[in-house]
Amino acid sequence: MTATVPGRAGVASPKRAFVALALLASFAPPSLAQETEDDAVDPFVAFARQIEDTVAAFDPTFMDASFDLDAFFGFVTAGVDESAFGRTFVAGAREAFEFATTIVASNAQYDGTYRFLRMLPGEPVRALFRHAGDDGLNYHELYLRRDDDGAIAIIDVMPYATGRRFSATLRASYLNALATQDRSLVDRLLRSDPYTLEDFLRIGEVVNKLESDPEGALEVSEELHETLRQGTMVQMLRVQAAASVSDEAHLAALSEFKSLHPDFPGLTLILIDYHLLRGEHAEALAYVDRVDAMVLGDPFLDVLRGRICLLANETDEARAAAERALERDPSLGYEVAWLSLDIALTTRDHATTLAFLVALEDEHGIEWSDLTTVDSFAAFVGSPEHETWLARFDAAPVDDE
Numbered sequence: 001m002t003a004t005v006p007g008r009a010g011v012a013s014p015k016r017a018f019v020a021l022a023l024l025a026s027f028a029p030p031s032l033a034q035e036t037e038d039d040a041v042d043p044f045v046a047f048a049r050q051i052e053d054t055v056a057a058f059d060p061t062f063m064d065a066s067f068d069l070d071a072f073f074g075f076v077t078a079g080v081d082e083s084a085f086g087r088t089f090v091a092g093a094r095e096a097f098e099f100a101t102t103i104v105a106s107n108a109q110y111d112g113t114y115r116f117l118r119m120l121p122g123e124p125v126r127a128l129f130r131h132a133g134d135d136g137l138n139y140h141e142l143y144l145r146r147d148d149d150g151a152i153a154i155i156d157v158m159p160y161a162t163g164r165r166f167s168a169t170l171r172a173s174y175l176n177a178l179a180t181q182d183r184s185l186v187d188r189l190l191r192s193d194p195y196t197l198e199d200f201l202r203i204g205e206v207v208n209k210l211e212s213d214p215e216g217a218l219e220v221s222e223e224l225h226e227t228l229r230q231g232t233m234v235q236m237l238r239v240q241a242a243a244s245v246s247d248e249a250h251l252a253a254l255s256e257f258k259s260l261h262p263d264f265p266g267l268t269l270i271l272i273d274y275h276l277l278r279g280e281h282a283e284a285l286a287y288v289d290r291v292d293a294m295v296l297g298d299p300f301l302d303v304l305r306g307r308i309c310l311l312a313n314e315t316d317e318a319r320a321a322a323e324r325a326l327e328r329d330p331s332l333g334y335e336v337a338w339l340s341l342d343i344a345l346t347t348r349d350h351a352t353t354l355a356f357l358v359a360l361e362d363e364h365g366i367e368w369s370d371l372t373t374v375d376s377f378a379a380f381v382g383s384p385e386h387e388t389w390l391a392r393f394d395a396a397p398v399d400d401e
Helices: 018-025 037-041 043-056 061-065 069-077 084-096 099-110 166-181 184-190 197-209 214-222 232-243 247-260 267-277 281-294 300-311 315-328 330-347 350-364 375-381 384-395
Strands: 012-014 113-120 126-133 136-146 152-159 366-368
Touching: 043 061, 043 099, 043 113, 043 126, 043 136, 043 152, 061 099, 069 084, 069 152, 069 166, 084 166, 099 113, 099 126, 136 267, 152 166, 166 197, 197 214, 197 232, 214 232, 232 247, 247 267, 267 281, 267 300, 281 300, 300 315, 300 330, 315 330, 330 350, 330 375, 350 366, 350 375, 350 384, 375 384
Parallel strands: none
Antiparallel strands: 012 366, 113 126, 126 136, 136 152
8 A cells, every 4th residue: 555646647658568678777767865985885775776776677586585584584473382384374475475576566567666765864774765656655664684794684674654564564464374273372462452363363354355345344344343443454454445445435444544543654655645535735745745754855755746736736836846856856857757748738738748748758768649539638639739749650760560
C-alpha cells in the first residue's frame, strides 16, 4: 500500500520493458544524494548506489543476494520454540524471498523508479530509498550491517506506508501459520492478550481474502476482537481491502485508522490519499510537507505537490512546483515532463503540449497512442499544433522490416 501519485495523461506505453534492458541500463539516473569526497570511501553509500543502479537496470540479483536471511528470519522467529512445521515454513519463506524482484517487476509494470536518497543519521545504519511509480509512492529504510570482513548486508526493511519492519509483518504470518498446526507453540506468546487464539487465526482469513474478496475481508475484520481489529496491523489490512471496494469504503477505513492511531508513522504517507479523497487539497499538501520533513527532504515531493495543485485547479502553483522539482533534482526530468504536459493540457496551452509530447517521445522513449481517442486531448486535437504533431509521423521514414 502506498500513497497515490495522481495524474498522467494515460495514453502512452513506455518502451522501457524487459525486452530493452541493455538500453535501459544506460539511462539509469544518478542518485539524488550528492556525492562528496567522504561518500566516495563510505562503503554503505557505495553499497546503496549499487542497489539503485542494478534495480534501475531491471536486475534484482545484487539486492536480493544482499539480504542476510539468517538475521532477517531470526527476527521473524524470535522467542518461538522450534518445530518441524516452523522450520518448513521458514525454509519455504526463504526460498520465496525475492524483495528486489518484486520491486523490479513493479517498476516494469508501473513505470517506476527506486532511488537512493541518503544514509539516515543515528543507529542502526539505514539507507533511505524512494519507490515511486504509477501505482503510488513509498519510502523504504534498508537496515544494513557490515561484518568483520567488510561485507555489507541488508537485515531488514521498513516500508513507510506500513510503518512496520518487514520482519514484523512476516512474523505475524509465521505465528498465524504455527497456530494452525500447534497452538501450544504460540499460546504463551498470546497469554497476556485479551483475545483468543481463534480470533488471532482469523487475521489469516482477512489476508487470504484481500485480493479475491476484499468485501469479505472487511466483513471478517469487523468480526475480530476489538483489540485486534483496532490494532495497526488489522487497520492496515482494512485500508488495503477498502481501497479495492470503493472510494467511500476507503475513506471510511482511513478515517477510522486516523482516529485510532493519529501518531502512527505509516499513517503520514497514506493520509495524503485520505485528504485527496475528501477533496481537501490544502490538507493533502500539508501531509506532503510532513512526509518531506520525515524523509529529510525529497525533490520528488514537489512533483506530487504540483499534481495536487493541478487537481485543485491552481495551475500557477503547479507550474512553480514542477520548476522547483527540476531545479532541486535535474534527474526528475521525466516526472516533471509528465506533470508539465498535464498542466499544458489543463490550461489548453497547445504549444507547450506539443513541446512535451515531443520531449517525452524523443528524450524518454515514450510511444504515443492515437490522441484523438483520449478525452483529455480533445482541445489539443482541434488545434493547429495537433496537425504539426501528425506531420512528424508523416515525415518519419518507413521501417521496411
